[in-house]
Amino acid sequence: MSFLELNNVDVGFGPASSRTEVLSNINLSVKEKEFVAIIGFSGAGKSTLMSLLAGLEKPSSGSVTMKGKPMSGPGPDRGLMFQNYSLLPWLSVFDNIKLAVDRVFPQLSKKEKSDKIHHYIEMVKLGHAPDKKPHELSGGMRQRASLARTLSLDPEILLLDEPLSALDALTRSEIQDQILNIWETDKRTVVMITNDVDEAVLMADRIIPLTMGPKATLAEEFIVNMERPRDRHTLNDHPEFMRLKSEITRFMMDLNQESKNLKTDEVIPMPKIKPKDFSLPSATPRFKQRGSQLGTPKPKSAA
Incomplete structure (x- = not known):
């Protein structure tokens, strides 16, 4: 099974x-x-x-x-670690992890919870930053805090x-190594x-x-x-690494090319629709209207 x-x-x-x-x-x-x-x-x-x-x-x-x-x-x-670190910005590293531990392990004593939280903070090498808030951490440190929170649930x-x-690239390599070390430790x-x-x-x-x-x-x-x-x-x-890398890359690029070939350049014609004319009808200037009612004023006679 x-x-x-x-x-x-x-x-x-x-x-x-x-x-x-x-x-x-x-x-x-x-x-x-x-x-x-x-x-x-x-x-x-x-x-x-x-x-x-x-x-x-x-x-x-x-x-x-x-x-x-x-x-x-x-x-x-099942512990899910997202693309985004998803830490609450108003809580410290310790308190973000504590929020998860309180929810999943309510039966633990205060000391047991604290020990558990510090264990995973140390595991991801954030022992110097348990009281820092997310905005005080680098992107890599935030992801390590997120990893510590996920691991603190003891997911299967x-x-x-x-x-x-x-x-x-450097931070990514560092966290890859940490994840591998954690996996090697408790499988x-x-x-x-x-x-x-x-x-x-x-x-x-x-x-x-x-x-x-x-x-x-x-x-x-x-x-x-x-x-x-x-x-x-x-x-x-390593010959096996190079072989796998080459084969998988070629396979993925072939998938991409196959997808492009399935796409068509069909042009969908737009319907022939004439827009409505919302312009106002031309109005007769006001002074002409008054002139037509009152008559044309006579020129003043010379003194």
Whole structure:
């Protein structure tokens, strides 16, 4: 039995007369403690797929199950990390995490909650900034605070919805390494959405492309047969890394070209509609009207 499974899932929006089919015939099986990356272009439906896994979206047809049971909605067993850090600006790093811990673990004592919060703050290397508010942090530090909040829920599945896409290359690399170190330590199940081939090959056990939308579906997977831990500094010399990177990039570019070929340059003619004339009728100057009523004034006689 799969730990997390989507079976023949379709997702569409809108009324039947103008319905948009976003995802079609999605089949995904994730093992416990596996790291799976879904890779695709912007607008293909990656975030919709992640919302299905988080229980934020229900399928139009098909089923989403976790440990063999239907998924009825969101829950703390699935920790979702968004593209945006989503921290409350008026709360400190500590209090943003505390808000989540209070909600999920109300039975813990005040000290136990504090210890738990500080544990994850230290894990993401923010031990120097627990009292800082989001506006006092860099973009990378905000994302680390968001990661600490997600991890503090002790989720069985960690869902990463392109959380590093807005970061600079150096900060992105640093947080990638932190996520990998955390995963190596306690081996949670991870499903990551990304549009970065290098990131997917570096981090995942399996990489599954999402085809172009509408009616996007999951294509044939790529297995990452590379030893762990992986050293980013030597990846460009690793033959398996280069092979996977080349094959996945070629596959994605072929998808993009196929999508372009399906598009037509049909010009839809505009209806021949003449605009209404809203101009006012020309009015006779007032002095002429008065002249016509009172007569033309006689010229003054010379003195």
